[in-house]
Amino acid sequence: MILGAALLVLLGLGLFVAGLSTGIDVLYWLCVAACVAAAVLLVLARRTIAARESAQKKALASAQVPVAAGAPTATPAAAAEPVAAAPEVPLEQADPPVEEVEVTDLLLVVDLTDEVLVVDEHPRYHVAGCSWVGSRDTIPLPLNEARTDGFTPCGTCRPDRTLAGRARAARNGA
Numbered sequence: 001m002i003l004g005a006a007l008l009v010l011l012g013l014g015l016f017v018a019g020l021s022t023g024i025d026v027l028y029w030l031c032v033a034a035c036v037a038a039a040v041l042l043v044l045a046r047r048t049i050a051a052r053e054s055a056q057k058k059a060l061a062s063a064q065v066p067v068a069a070g071a072p073t074a075t076p077a078a079a080a081e082p083v084a085a086a087p088e089v090p091l092e093q094a095d096p097p098v099e100e101v102e103v104t105d106l107l108l109v110v111d112l113t114d115e116v117l118v119v120d121e122h123p124r125y126h127v128a129g130c131s132w133v134g135s136r137d138t139i140p141l142p143l144n145e146a147r148t149d150g151f152t153p154c155g156t157c158r159p160d161r162t163l164a165g166r167a168r169a170a171r172n173g174a
């Protein structure tokens with residue numbers, strides 16, 4: 001197309017020279033027409049090139065889309081996991097450690113029916129006033145039943161040591 005424009009310019013120049021040498025008005029107008037046609041062709045050629053370049057850019061962009069689309073889907077998934085996992089064990093929801101019970105205390109408490117407190121969906125049993133229990137809704141259970149049900153003593157309020165000590169004191173008093 002650029003070649004066509006160049007030919008038209010040459011044609012225009014030829015017509016211009018011919019017009020000068022012959023003095024015919026029509027040749028001038030043909031020269032002008034040829035130049036205009038050349039200009040139109042050049043504009044069209046530039047548009048075609050621009051369109052081709054933008055098409056190539058689009059092709060490049062679409063070629064990069066799988067990479068670009070793969071990265072964001074992977075990132076939210078990776079980011080979502082810690083976010084989803086975090087609410088499972090927030091610090092105040094985490095259970096206290098299991099009380100380490102001395103064997104002598106353990107032998108005493110296994111048969112005790114003293115009331116301990118359990119919190120729904122939590123594996124520890126507590127004595128009243130435990131800081132972990134706080135204002136949670138508690139379910140009272142006899143100690144031996146709580147143990148049978150699989151509950152373990154809270155390491156914060158140490159129910160086994162507390163109740164063993166209470167049982168020992170009661171036995172000594174009796």
Ligand SMILES: [Zn+2]
Nearest residue numbers: 126130154157
């Ligand atoms: Zn406790």
